Each structure stands twice: as structure tokens, then as C-alpha cells.
Amino acid sequence: MLAFLIRRIAAGAVLVVVVATATFLMLGLTGTDVARNVLGETASRAAVAAKTRQLGLDQPLVERYGHWAGQALQGNLGDSWFTGDPVNQSLMDTLPVTLSIVFAGLLLAAVLSVALGTAAALRGGWVDRLVQFAAVLGTAVPSFLIALVLAVTLAVRLGWLPATGYVALNSSGIDWLRSIILPAVSLAVGATAATAMQVRGAMVDVLRADFVRTLRSRGLSTRSVILRHALRNAAPPALTVLALQFIGLIGGAVVVEKVFGLPGIGSLANSAATRGDAPVLLGTVVVTVVIVVAVNLLLDIAYGWLNPKVRIS
Structure with a gap:
């Protein structure tokens, strides 16, 4: 088991390095005059040149990458070029928002997909057809459209839940839960649809297995x-799909946060990309990849516990 964990951690570390390097190189090759964007169009050439030197943009790309990587390894992701705020602090402020709706959506998707997939496999008939139809519909409808419908109906018209805003968990647990329900449901619909069909298929195969007939006899x-x-025997394929869905939920959070006005990491990354704020964008990419690697590692551990053959594969 230890060798299994070491292999997974090493692969995750390599992935983080590759993605961070590729992102840095792509941002460095855009040709954007960052100093001009920071100071504005009315700034003089001397001021722009001074700002370029201050940001270190006059140095070779490889040297800049080495400086950034050295700081990143020490846990310092730099400062925003536009606001001067530490990237670490910006991530600490926005990351809990995104993780709240993503993990809530993932948990909701896991529970619903197991229930629906198992019901479809056991009942068959019209229950199976209904679950399959709902799964196709849930996969086809984009999360932002679901978010808009939920916001208009449940929040604006009925007033059951807040339409916008986020309340921190340490401020009020009830208000925090109310603020993430609609975004989490918006993210969970598509994930539930995909995972439920995987659970259904796996359960159908397992229920036909000889050991199940033996247990019943x-x-x-x-x-x-x-x-x-x-x-337990049907869980590994579902875990694989959930791992993939988690990545999709991180991406979907960017749009859902916009709909519900949430100050999450998706909104932070979108703003940084629009302005060309490389340190903030790099920080969000690196942290997001680390989270994805960590969640996939946990799912790999669960997979290895459920299926010991994975540990030696």
C-alpha cells in the first residue's frame, strides 16, 4: 500500500510541475504589454519602462520562471501586478467559497447517483427508463442554465433561498448552508446524471454475478x-467517474459563481485572465491542480481499498 501511495503522490507532483510550467510559459509568450495595462494608456514611456523593470518583465523568460518557481516552492505565490495584494491571501479569501459549493455538489451527486443507479438496476422497467431519461436530460442541460432557472424560481420568485452572495461558515452555519445550496445543486445535476448511469451499469453486472446468486441462495x-x-463491488467504476466529475465541477464553478455572485476562485481566475494578472492566474492554476491531485489521491486510496488489485497495477 505504501508503494501504491508513493507512486500516486509522485505522479501528482509531476503533474503539478508540468501544468505550472506550461501555464507560465504560455502567459510569458502572449506578448501583452503588462506594464502598460497596469499603468493605463496615458502613462509615459519612462513610467512604463520603470514598471516593466519593477515587475521583472525585462528579464529572460527562463530566469523569471526560476525566480517564480523558487518562491512557489517556499509557499509564496507572489503579489498581484494590479492590486499589489499577496496571491496567497487572495486564494485564502476565495478558495473556501469554491470548495464549499464543489464539495457540496460532489457529495450530493454521490448520494443521488448511488440511490438512482441502484434503484434503476434493481427495479428495472419504468423506473430504469425514467432514470435513464433523467440522466440524458441532466447531461445535456448546461450547469449555467440550471443555475439561472434555480435562481429565478427558488430565489427571486419564491424567496426560499438567497439569489446572490456568500456567508462564511464561521459567521453562521445556517446562512452558509443557505448560500451554497443553489450553486451546489446546479453543479450536482450533471455530475449526478453521469455517475448514476455508471452506478446502474455496474450494479446490473454485479447483480448478475455468481457470488450474488450464491449469497441469495x-x-x-x-x-x-x-x-x-x-x-462495494460496483463502487470502483463510480469512483472513477466521480474523480472525473470533480474536475468538471471545478470548471463549472467559474460560471456558477458568476450567476450567484459568489467571490470564489473561479471569479478570481476569470478576473486575472481578463486583466493579464499572471501571478494571480498562476496561483489559481497551481492551487486548483493541487486540489484535484489531492482529491484524486483520496479516491485512488478508496479505490485501492475496494479493489486490492489496483495497488499492484
Whole structure:
């Protein structure tokens, strides 16, 4: 198991380095006059040249990358070129917002997909057809459209939940939950649709297996067979899909945060990309990749626990 974890951690570290390097190089080759953008069109050439030297943009690209990477390894992601705020602090302010809606959406998708997929596999007939139709519909409808419908109906018209804004968990647990419900549901619909079909397919295969018939012949109840044996054997494929869905939820959070006016990391990255604020954009990319790697590592551990063959693959 230790060798399995070391391989996964090493692969994750390589991925972070590759993505960070590629992002830095692409940002450095855009040809944008960052100093002019920071100071404005009315700034003099002397002021722009001084700002260029201050930001270190007059140095070779490789040297700039070495300086940034050295700071990043020490946990310092630099300062914003436009506001001067530390990138670390900006990420600490915005990251909890995005993680709240993404993990809530992932948890909701996991619970609903297991329930719907298992029901479809067990019941068959019209239940199976209904779940399949709902899955196709949920996959086809984009998350931003779902977010708009939920915001207009449940928030604006009915007033059940807030339409915009975010309340920190340490301020009020109830208000925090109310502020993330609609964004989390918006993200969870597509993830639930994809994962539910995977659970259904895996459960159908498992329920046809010889060991399930043997367990039933020994007098075990259907509930015991499903909860203690069938779900565990059907879980690995579903975990793989959930790992992929998590990446999609991170991307979908950018649009959903805009709809609900949430100050999350998606909004921060979008603003940085629009202005050309490379340190902020690099910071959001690196932190996002680290989170994705960490979540996938946890899912790999769960996968390895459920299927020991994975540990030696």
C-alpha cells in the first residue's frame, strides 16, 4: 500500500510541475504589454519602462520562471501586478467559497447517483427508463442554465433561498448552508446524471454475478446483499467517474459563481485572465491542480481499498 501511495503522490507532483510550467510559459509568450495595462494608456514611456523593470518583465523568460518557481516552492505565490495584494491571501479569501459549493455538489451527486443507479438496476422497467431519461436530460442541460432557472424560481420568485452572495461558515452555519445550496445543486445535476448511469451499469453486472446468486441462495436478504456486497463491488467504476466529475465541477464553478455572485476562485481566475494578472492566474492554476491531485489521491486510496488489485497495477 505504501508503494501504491508513493507512486500516486509522485505522479501528482509531476503533474503539478508540468501544468505550472506550461501555464507560465504560455502567459510569458502572449506578448501583452503588462506594464502598460497596469499603468493605463496615458502613462509615459519612462513610467512604463520603470514598471516593466519593477515587475521583472525585462528579464529572460527562463530566469523569471526560476525566480517564480523558487518562491512557489517556499509557499509564496507572489503579489498581484494590479492590486499589489499577496496571491496567497487572495486564494485564502476565495478558495473556501469554491470548495464549499464543489464539495457540496460532489457529495450530493454521490448520494443521488448511488440511490438512482441502484434503484434503476434493481427495479428495472419504468423506473430504469425514467432514470435513464433523467440522466440524458441532466447531461445535456448546461450547469449555467440550471443555475439561472434555480435562481429565478427558488430565489427571486419564491424567496426560499438567497439569489446572490456568500456567508462564511464561521459567521453562521445556517446562512452558509443557505448560500451554497443553489450553486451546489446546479453543479450536482450533471455530475449526478453521469455517475448514476455508471452506478446502474455496474450494479446490473454485479447483480448478475455468481457470488450474488450464491449469497441469495444462502438466505441473505436483498438489502444485505446490496449494501454489504453488491455496492462495494460496483463502487470502483463510480469512483472513477466521480474523480472525473470533480474536475468538471471545478470548471463549472467559474460560471456558477458568476450567476450567484459568489467571490470564489473561479471569479478570481476569470478576473486575472481578463486583466493579464499572471501571478494571480498562476496561483489559481497551481492551487486548483493541487486540489484535484489531492482529491484524486483520496479516491485512488478508496479505490485501492475496494479493489486490492489496483495497488499492484
